[in-house]
Amino acid sequence: MTTDTVASAVIETEEQRALRAAVAALGKRYGREYFAAVTREGKHTDELWREAGKLGYLGVNLPEEYGGGGGGIAELSIVLEELGAAGCPLLMMVVSPAICGTVIARFGTEAQQRAWLPGLADGTLKMAFGITEPDAGSNSHRITTTARRDGAGQDADWLLTGRKVFVSGVDIADATLIVGRTEVTSTDGAKTGKLKPCLFIVPRDAPGFSRSHIAMELAAPEKQFELVIDEVRLPAEALVGDADAGLLQLFAGLNPERIMTAAFALGMGRYALSKAVDYARTRQVWKDPIGAHQAIAHPLAQAHIELELARLMMQKAAYLYDAGDDMGAGEAANMAKYAAAEAAVKAVDQAVHTLGGNGLTSEYGLATLITAARVARIAPVSREMILNYVSHQSLGLPKSY
Template identity: 65%
Template sequence: MSAFSESEERRALRQAVRGLAGRYGQDYVREKSRAGEKTTELWADMGKHGFLGVNIPEEYGGGGGGIGDLAAVLEEAAAAGAPMLLMVVSPAICGSIIGRYGTAEQRRRWLPGIADGSFTMAFAITEADAGSNSHKITTTARRLSDGGDGDGWVLTGQKQFISGVDEAAAVLVVARATDAETGRLKPCLFVVPTDSAGLEATPIPMTMQMPEKQFTLFFDDVRLPGDALVGDPDDADAGLAQLFAGLNPERIMGAALSNGMARYALDKAVAYARDRAVWRDTPIGAHQGIAHPLAKVKIELEQSRLLQQKAAELYDAGDDLGAGEYANMAKYAAGEVACTATDVAVHTHGGNGLTEEYGLANMLLAARLGRIAPVSREMILNFVAMHTLGLPKSY
């Protein structure tokens, strides 16, 4: 294998996923979205074939691969017209964090279900008044003493724009707890069952149509057992390390989702440009006004995919610092090319690009999400300017 080609196993994985997801495709996803239903059959089928847990260790029912394998799965599903947002959350973020930092019991309890898709876990970090500034998170966890209340935690606060809570059995919540030694608030991660008393989920009406819904979560003195806290409760830096262990895969998977969407849009536009003829029976793809924007998308897409693959390789090699740098750049590049590709695809189709029949208009909104979440492109530019270029902090 050369440095610029994937392994035979990875290529076979891509082909298998593309075949399965293609049997569902955009029509299936669109119909489910319109009906307000979930893509349950697709999720279960992907789990049955082992695609949802390719990054989970084999001892917990996974494929024993890395985030690069999982990103390939998501990219191919999206390229086949069946993007799966919860793959970014459950196996990538939650699976990676629990796999690396969970106790032995926590790994045994949650990873097998995450691997086969039978146990879906959402992720909650965003707050209305914090936005991109995670230092302003106000959701707090108070530790209960052993005298009377028992060993456990009480969670209080609010989260916003949390994906797929109605499909999840639990939510991995980022909160802040008081450090026993310093008295300062430190980040901590808790697994909260979605049927917990005191937890309320309110849907957020969204313009774009997609099966995965967004929610505001309210935690009103939610009681949790002691082992709901991920990892070692006495490690003052555990929560921060856990966040980075999850956020780098989140960015890599976000890039994979956007790149897959860009591939889908480009394929549709190229096929249309080859067949559509309005001037002297010459396909519109023969005209540079159509061909050049498509060629430009192809170049930018391949650049973005290389960044995605490099970020994944660094993460899987244990280089968290390098992975953070390239995961952010990959997410930026993919968000940009997805927006460009869907816009060019709509323009190539002309009026047809805005019809329900061709299914591209809704993708304009979905692609735009890649510029905003899980981190805005402006914050990525801040990161690269400061950490890669060594420029002074600007915010």
């Protein structure tokens, strides 16, 4: 793939520009006040989710034959970015249509696709995603949630046991896509003692599947949970895709997760920057508005530049992923997530500084973003692990672990 091809890919099509404008208009009708109100009241963004679903925005990346828009992660990232820029991001978009919808669309059976994709596309169904464990953290090789067959043959039930933490939206999801591990068998059917990753759809009300809320210093409608999975019995068809291709299927969902996290961060950064710019244009302490002073203007200009650069990397990552280049998308998605998170944190910090004391008031609504912006730095993977990835995979440097 030439540089010119990638460069032209980041110039949005007429359809993508129209989608961006339409979603921005939807976001403006709800806005930050709506988002803050539902968060304060302990509710969820149900009204916005339903309307976005009816308008087809939640499923723009899913196949048309199952009610989706037939687009890709490029289009879905536009939706999340614009809602975020309006002050009302939908975090479950990262999980439900982006991770779970993508994995099921690419690797699920026809029955799984029929059962889940139409609902994920129109928003009537939601799915959570569970990968992180208390003792594994960023080391997915230490995942201990294990599935074993209860009987012989491909039709035997699975028994799933383990724990997951920091799972978003389990309380509002119809099911959770759980990353587990199964035993590897040799060609003669003997167990080797090794484990391989596999993905399972676990219904919310499955016996043995319980959740507990994790209290967070984070103002968001979506709650975080710890899951206990105690010998949960699942039918054979709960396994998504091929049991021998679990790692490929897992990363098929993690690349969109990183791209969508970048979109989430970019929207947040744009929202904060717009508030700061409006304030700097009108706030007058001396002869001219404070935005006339370079000490205010230059950091805001720098924040804008860094957000735009991060968006270009996000668009490149989405293009590569949608073109089927999983390897290239992996590098770009990690870089996009890193760049967008750093840009968002800087934009929020500068916005708060621009407003001074007003930056910490409830009236202007920027203070809650100080914590929220840092989520993109640590989830779904920390910036340090991204730097590890780039140093090893891109630069060819040796590992220290």
